[in-house]
Amino acid sequence: MITLNVNGVSHTVDADPSTPLLYVLRNQLRLNGAKFGCGLGQCGACTVSVGGEPVFSCLLPVVAVGERPVRTVEGLGSADHPGPLQQAFIDQQAAQCGYCIAGMIMRAQTLLERTPHATDDEIRRYMQPNLCRCGTHMRILAAIRQVAAGTQS
Incomplete structure (x- = not known):
């Protein structure tokens, strides 16, 4: 056990x-x-x-x-009450097929917990190990930037 x-x-x-x-x-x-x-x-x-x-x-x-x-x-939120990063992914329409999104969100969450106002270069470098086959990387980066900039909707 x-x-x-x-x-x-x-x-x-x-x-x-x-x-x-x-x-x-x-x-x-x-x-x-x-x-x-x-x-x-x-x-x-x-x-x-x-x-x-x-x-x-x-x-x-x-x-x-x-x-x-x-x-x-x-553990970040629910469908009715998404966490800030989850909401940003919704706002930016960052999911196409959605398969990679949970992993993307969790990698981004760990970045923003240690570097709340991460720069674009920091975000890109940190997110590099996670792949999106649909090609929504730009929307994913925009969602992370939204939280890093503190511009939640």
Whole structure:
């Protein structure tokens, strides 16, 4: 049995220690924001925050989480009350197919928590590991800039 703190709630799960965190989040905790994209840590669709750092949850064995808190896109807000970054993604129409968006939001969230007024160069550099196959990168960057600039609608 492994105990995880996910979005501020303690969960005890029965999982093989080598099971990727992504599978525990999706299959056992029913948190489906993080997506399986490549399974190789090359696309970022599975990005979540672990201890305030963005991680590819498809690569991180659940046992490696330890005591660090896990935060998923579901922990930032809800459909009725989206968090500031989620609202910015809505405002900027940053999602086309939407598959990458949870990972994009979680990577951006970790950036803005440490650098609230990130510059365009900082945003671009930090977001580089996450890919969007639909090509909405410019809208994604605009949404992050919106929060960094403090210009929420």
